[in-house]
Amino acid sequence: MRNIPLGLLPQQLRSTPAAAMTDATTLAPVVLPFQTLHLPSNRVAFSNSASFSRSLSDFWRFKYDVCTASLKALSQQRSIPVIDSSYPVSVDLKPILNECQFDHVIHDAQRLDDSVVVLWMAKWCRKCIYLKPTLEKLAADYHPRVKFYCIDVNNVPYQLVVRAGVTLWKDGKKQAEVIGGHKAYLVANEVREMIDDEAQP
Numbered sequence: 001m002r003n004i005p006l007g008l009l010p011q012q013l014r015s016t017p018a019a020a021m022t023d024a025t026t027l028a029p030v031v032l033p034f035q036t037l038h039l040p041s042n043r044v045a046f047s048n049s050a051s052f053s054r055s056l057s058d059f060w061r062f063k064y065d066v067c068t069a070s071l072k073a074l075s076q077q078r079s080i081p082v083i084d085s086s087y088p089v090s091v092d093l094k095p096i097l098n099e100c101q102f103d104h105v106i107h108d109a110q111r112l113d114d115s116v117v118v119l120w121m122a123k124w125c126r127k128c129i130y131l132k133p134t135l136e137k138l139a140a141d142y143h144p145r146v147k148f149y150c151i152d153v154n155n156v157p158y159q160l161v162v163r164a165g166v167t168l169w170k171d172g173k174k175q176a177e178v179i180g181g182h183k184a185y186l187v188a189n190e191v192r193e194m195i196d197d198e199a200q201p
Contacts (some may be wrong), residue, residue: 062177091139093132093150094121105149106169115198116169117191119150120161127180135166136182138192146195166191168198 003138096102097117109116119135121128132150139148153161165179166187178190 084134088140088143090133090136091140091143091148093136093148096149096151097155102151102156102160105147106172109147109169110172112136113169115146115175115195117146117148117195118169119148120153120165120167122153127184131180131184131187135190135191138188141192142195156163166194168194170198 082095096105105116110115117139119128119132123131125130132164135148139146142148151161165177167177168175176194178187179192180187
């Protein structure tokens with residue numbers, strides 16, 4: 001006696017008692033894993049190469065159909081998460097191009113009782129370039145309560161730029177600042193703390 005996996009045997013053989021099996025030449029195989037059937041060692045499932053090739057082709061076709069059906073059923077059972085578009089992943093920093101526009105932004109924020117965060121940067125500053133997209137992600141967390149802007153220091157008068165970094169404005173005045181110069185995520189953490197501290201009564 002030898003063990004033959006049922007996955008390699010025809011369907012009729014699986015439904016027939018082992019003692020009643022005599023010939024398996026014209027039967028097509030099916031897949032039924034993790035089961036074995038005891039047959040006499042002198043029994044041969046396929047008597048010639050032609051029937052073996054035909055049955056093997058049917059086997060792979062059946063296996064493909066089973067896998068396809070399983071994947072289809074699994075995809076129908078699992079729900080696809082929906083991203084809420086009302087909460088953006090990042091918010092672009094609005095550029096301030098001159099001193100007049102800066103005064104207008106600060107005045108509007110004061111009128112609306114909003115907070116304004118301003119990134120003072122330069123196009124040639126590598127750390128500023130890395131910091132900008134990090135702050136854009138941070139801006140999404142406070143949108144629309146806090147407005148985020150960026151200013152190219154080369155476009156505004158020198159006296160307006162005390163030092164490069166990130167400043168927080170409220171009620172028409174600068175309330176706090178974070179000096180850049182280190183890694184972007186560290187600056188972003190300090191900016192977050194700055195905003196949260198200002199929001200506390």
